[in-house]
Amino acid sequence: MARSQQVGRGATIVDVAKRAGVSSMTVSRVINGRSGVSAETRAAVEEAIKVLSYTPNVAARNLVNSTELRIGIIYSNASAAFMSEFLTGVFEEASSRGVRLMLLKGEGGRPPPVEAIEDLVASGLSGALLAPPLGEAPDVLRVLRDAGCAMAAVGAYQSPGTICVRIDDRAASYQMTRLLLDLGHRQLGFILGNPDQAASAxxxxxxxxxxxxxxxxxxxxxxxxxxxxSGLAAAEYLLALPKRPTAIFASNDDMAAAVVSVAHRRHLDVPSELTVAGFDDTTLASTLWPPLTTVHQPVRALAAEALSLLIAEIAAKKGKSRVPREIILDHRIVERQSTGAHLSSPPS
Structure with a gap:
């Protein structure tokens, strides 16, 4: 009797997938009568459903077939400041569009497990919005493409089948470096970002x-x-050099904030003894002391634009209109108190 209850009433779509040796997404396709499943696989899924006495969730099934937009927000970004801006932009745009959001987070800066993404897709997604660095994560993109799921990504470069919304990272970094050089600095430190992201390069x-x-x-x-x-480790290395930099440019605000922290610990005045610049212009940049000179990347606007284009892409599938595959928004340099002119000798 106990075994009967375990097999029957408690069975889930995940249980069916495991028994049939397929993904939850494949089970969802069989249940909803979609194409792209071989006869052999379909038979295996139907057999598993029968053995487990699995009853599909009617509410979820109706959502799959409804016109309601269900957008999955998939993220693993390690910067809390960046994600706060990103999610604010998403929520504001979604609330004005009547979109239902479903969040999936990867832990430790890593993408969510493939199985978790498959389960999210199987729940009936209209499309997926990816925060950096997931717009360039091969496993994430493969699962979504295999499912035929519309995708948009913030900060990604040339990701086939994906709408990419970003700034011109190269031009922004050039302009910030030019600012440091124009201030007279000739000993420069540069802290690279995640090597798996095109924006870092x-x-x-x-x-x-x-x-x-x-x-x-x-x-x-x-x-x-x-x-x-990583910014702390980089700053400790740079500031321990016999001929240390007079200016350090970090590839995001989190790492730049770490540089300022190490400088304070080493009793270096910012900016008279060390100039520091960052990238993003998150709230961290304006609450740090001294406030951080940084590249303003309009994270909220990037996220909102990506979601708007994703909604348009989903609608375009029903017609002939074409949605732009790449959008580049404007950036600007924000000068605050963490940068200053290079002095030939430190202040007395």
């Missing part, structure tokens, strides 16, 4: 483009990953 390219225009510049580049912790 673009920001490094912009940095070097500016450096190459100016003679007599010495550069120290350290790998980071957009986390505060």
């Amino acid at each position: 673009e920001r490094m390219a912009g940095f070097y483009a500016a450096v190459r225009e100016t003679g007599g510049v010495e550069v120290q580049v350290v790998q980071g990953d957009f986390t505060y912790g």
Whole structure:
């Protein structure tokens, strides 16, 4: 009797998928009569449903077939400041569109498990919005593409089948580096972002483009990953050098904030003894002391634009209209008190 209850009434779509040896997404396709499933696989799923006495959730099934927009927000970004801005932009746009949001988070800066993404898709998604770095995560993109799910990504570069909304990272980094050089700095430190993100490479390219225009510049580049912790390690290395940089440009505000923290701990005045610049212009940049000179990346607007285009893409599937595949929004340099002119000798 106990076994009967376990097999029958408690069975879920995940149980059916495991028994049939397929994904939850495939089970969902069979239940909803969709194409793209072989006869053999369909038979295996139907057999598992029968053995487990599985009854599909009628409410969920109706949602799959309804016209309600259900957008999955998939993220794993390690920067709480960035994600706060990103989600605010998403929520504001969604509330004005009457969209239902479903959030899926990866832990430790890693993408969510493939099984979790498959289950999210199987619940009846209209489309998925990806926060960086997931717009360039192969496993995430593969699952969504296999499901035929419309996708939009913030901060991604040339991701096939995905709407990409970003800024010109290379130009932004060039302009910030140019500012530091114009302030007279010739000993520069640069902290790279996550090596798996194209934006990191673009920001490094912009940095070097500016450096190459100016003679007599010495550069120290350290790998980071957009986390505060990686910024601490990078700053400790740079500021312990016999000939330390007079200016450090970090690829995001979290790492720049870490540089300021290490500078304070080493009793270095910012900016008279060390200039620091960041990237993003999150709330962290304006609440730090001293307030951070940074690249303003309109994260809220990027997220809202990506969601708007994703909704248009879903609607376009029913007609002939074409949605732009790449949108580049404007950035700007925000000068605050963390940058200053290079002094030939430190203040007395």
